[in-house]
Amino acid sequence: MQRLRALYAWFDQRLGLGSFFAETAGHLVPESSGSWFYVFGSATLLCFVIQVLTGICLSLVYVPSAAEAYTSLEYLNYEVPLGWYLRAVHYWGSNFMVALLSVHMAQVFLFGAYKYPRELTWISGCLLFLLTLGMAFTGQILRWDQDAYWGVGIGMSIAGRTPFLGEPLVHAVLGGPIIGAATLSRFFALHVFVLVGLIIAVITLHLRLVLRSGISEYPDPDQPVDRATYHARYEDLIRRTGVPFFPNAIAKDLVFGALVILAILGAAAVFGPNGPNGPPDPTLIHTSPRPDFYFLPLFAVFALLPPYTETVLMLVGPVIGIALLFAVPFLDRSGQRNPLRRPVACLAVILVFLVLGSLAYLGETSPWSPEMDAWNGLPLPESAVAGRSPLQLVGAAVFQNKQCRNCHALGGTGGARGPSLDDVAARLSGDQLIRQVLRGGGNMPAYAKQLTPPEVTALVAWMETLHPAYEPPTHEKTWRRKKP
Amino acid sequence: MTSLHVIVSIVLVIAVAACDLPGRPTQAERRVRPDRVLDGAALFESHCRGCHGEPGRLAPVRDLGDPVFLAVIGEGELRRVVSDGVAGTPMPVFSSAGGGPLTEAQIAALADSIFARWATPKAFESVTLPPYSEADARRAGAQPGDSERGLAVWKDYCAECHGPTGEGGGGALRLDQGSFLALTSDQGLRSIVIAGRPELGMPSWREHEGKPPLTVQQISDVVAWLASLRRPFPGRPHSSGDLAAGAP
Structure with a gap:
């Protein structure tokens, strides 16, 4: 024991482990932020860790080549002991990650936590949202089946409509004018290296910003944010009710995190992996490809748009939507944070989820498609x-x-x-x-x-x-x- | 019982349980290219039952679960009909050679499965079955079908339900409509005369109440008579002849 202490002291002296811990996990947070509403961000991070771990395991077997990817997925499903379970955990982990991230965003939005001084935290969070959707899209394509094939095809047809940039963009992503041998390698590199690296970098920034501005206190309707007095009030709050993040505030995160892990493992065990849904062969026209659930609303929108609006709405619509998302802290400059005093914000969240839910339902049932069988x-x-x-x-x-x-x-x-x-x-x-x-x-x-x-x-x-x-x-x- | 034992046994329990978890993909769920599906029952479900229905159930066209029909047509002829379809009728070409969706091997598997599941060859061992086609009947020594003799057979065997000249009893069972005849081949008419449509109440060649079974010659004759009702321009009520006959 004595020796261990000495060893720790040796490292601590050089790495500053103790002070790093005290500044991060040990820092004081408002007692009111130890709420069940504040668990979704850490749960999303947990999902990301699960995705990285299962992803590394999958990459041991998966062959990122157009000719062999499908076979290697079937090999995982049917030959490797518990290979199917690994795929299932990765698939359900991704579903949970997108779902929890959406809930986290909705909670932050409803609690007005994006307001002064946390605007950059919101913006980095929006970046993480886009990067996560990028992971979801590229991951879906690594499941090199009919859904993937047509998913790339549709995605690139949309990208190809961009004026001037369309063609070079499509060439860069596909590795040529059409889906070919290089396509899967590019998506593999994006999914495994580029996007993961970016996510880790932006998560670091996100957490750094959370530490710097402090976790937002539970919104009090009678104390709206006032730029002049906010810092003094927050510091006062910490002094009066501050508790260390570890172990006080993190307790609920840990309980919820455990539930999320159980839910992912359970869903993977009961519902299993997704696909692979038929070999990615464009000559097999007897198919009804469908994106994973997070892209079903988009799928439905694209199917339902009147043809003459397509190019404009598909290229300009998302840009406006994303710009609005990023601009939320600058559009809403009021100080009120409590959701009960912000009916427009509440209605906006309800509306967004209702629209996305209805569109996802339409995307899943796709009544506009003939039932070819x-x-x-x-x-x-x-x-x-x-x-x-x-x-x-x-x-x-x-x-x-x-x-x-x-x-x-x-x-x-x-x-x-x-x-x-x-x-x-x-x-x-x-x-x-x-x-x-x-x-x-x-x-x-x-x-x-x-x-x-x-x-x-x-x-x-x-x-x-x-x-x-x-x-x-x-x-x-x-x-x-x-x-x- | 050390903690190592506990951990090892937990891992073993999970590993064993994992073999039977509901999410585990089964071979049955494995996606097969549509042209490699060789499960006859699955092929029947995806390609036949839209029109032919499930065996024993009402459907627009012949019930393929009818053992009499299967005994009369035989597996080779059934395969040929599935492959080539029947021109002019709703029976499409299924062989990939003719532009259809099924390979030769799939058609063989489909026919095999139909016969394996629903044919009852033993029940027909002691039965003399009428020849399936007119050509077979000729080879068996029958004369070509004659519509005049056919009308007599009709009056004797069919008129009770279908009316003295095919105009039906109350309209429900009329067979003289040009469009019905245009969409039914001679062989289709012959198969119905021989095997009946049990699910619709139409008797087979040997089940006419109080009458002897139809002979090979009678079958050819009555089909010839029905074929003689065909119109030159079926389905066009504007052609004066059909308008006068009142039966498009």
Whole structure:
């Protein structure tokens, strides 16, 4: 023991370990900041550490080459003992990291912690947010599957629209004009070296700023921030109620951190890794690629934008959004920090999460995409077949064969791009149905050239039987009107 | 029991438990290229049941789980129909050679699985099955189908449900509509006459109540009669002939 002490003293003298600890972990923080609301930042950092550790382990097996990456992922999933679990922890760690980071940002925003004197802390945090999304995007591409392939394709198509810079940018990222052998290596370098290095650097800055300005006190509605008096008041607060960060304030962080670790390990064990979702082969058109959840809102927005607004909104929109995010401390110059006195801030957070949530739901269900397997994979509901004549039955077969089902649901199954046809006969007469099928209209293509006259006749004969029991088909309604 | 023992046993328990954790990817979840799927049942689900439905359930077209039909068509012919489709009808070409989605091996696996699951060859060992096609019937010594003789067979066997000349009883079962006939091949009509559509209540060639089974010749004749109802311009109510007949 004596020797250990001597050894420590030797190092302490040279490295200043004791004073470093006292200045960082031991520094005094306001007692009110030891709140459950203040645990999300450290939890995000914890996720990052987990990502680094699992990432290093993954890199021992993963082969960053376009030809072998997919195989090495399958090797991890099926051959390496617990390799699948490693992938799952890395995947769920990333999900938790993005989610906790968003919650941390929302909390900081709601508590007005970005206000004087912590503007730079907010800005460095926004940088970390962007870098984390960069990690998420590049990581998703290292999972070299169909989602990754089309993800790069879409990302680069967007980047390629940038005026002047588009083409060189795409060349630089892809290592050529198209996705090729160099592409994956570039994303590997970004994911493993460049972005991680940047994140570590900015985290250091972020923590340095937190130490320098002190952890913000729990917002008191009656004591708004006043630039002239804030420092004196904060120092007074520390003097009166200050407690060392370690072990007092960190206790809740540790408890929450343990819960986060359990949640990540649990989610990884129960839900497993993501994919790899099919080999990244552009000749396999039978695929419906989808980004991971953090990019689903963007995916939905891009799908829903009217074509003529695309270039402007996709290139200018994010710039404005990010600029607004960075500018938050300068746009809101009031001193009030308590969320209960800042209705606009609360509403803004609710609105942002509602919009992102709705868009993510739309992105996941993507009702604008036809369901390409419906026509041959989904049996028709028996109610749409029972009691039909031979002509109507063959019309139902035409309906399936011409892939109408891919866009039009029946009995709750099928695509959602067009309206469901369960009650189509109650809405349209036979003539209207023929017209709609032949000429299309209202987002539906014209099928006149795809259908022979007998096919149209059979199809419409069958569609005229599609009406709910409580509502007669249109031709009966008109007949009744004519002959009361 | 030292702490080392405890740690080692905990690690072992986790390692063993990890083998059966619900998140562990199974081989079944492993993504296979669509052209390498050789599981016949999966291929049936993804390529056939949209129109043919699940066995025993109502569907627009023939139930592929019907053992009579499977016994009559035989596996080789079924493979050919899946490969080449039936021109003019909703049955598409499935072979990749013809632009379809399935390879030869996949079509073989699909047909194998249909026969392995639903065919009952033993039940037909002592049954003389009618020849599947008109050509087979000719080889078996039958004369070419004759529509006049066919009309007589029709009146005897079919008119009760489908009407004296195919115009149907109450319209539900009419077969004389040009569009129905245009979208059904002669072989399709013949298969229905032979194997029936049990899920729709249409009897097979040997199940007509109170009547002897249809002979090989009768089958050819009645199909010839149905084929004679085909119209030159089906599905066009504007052509005067069809308008007069009132049956597009």
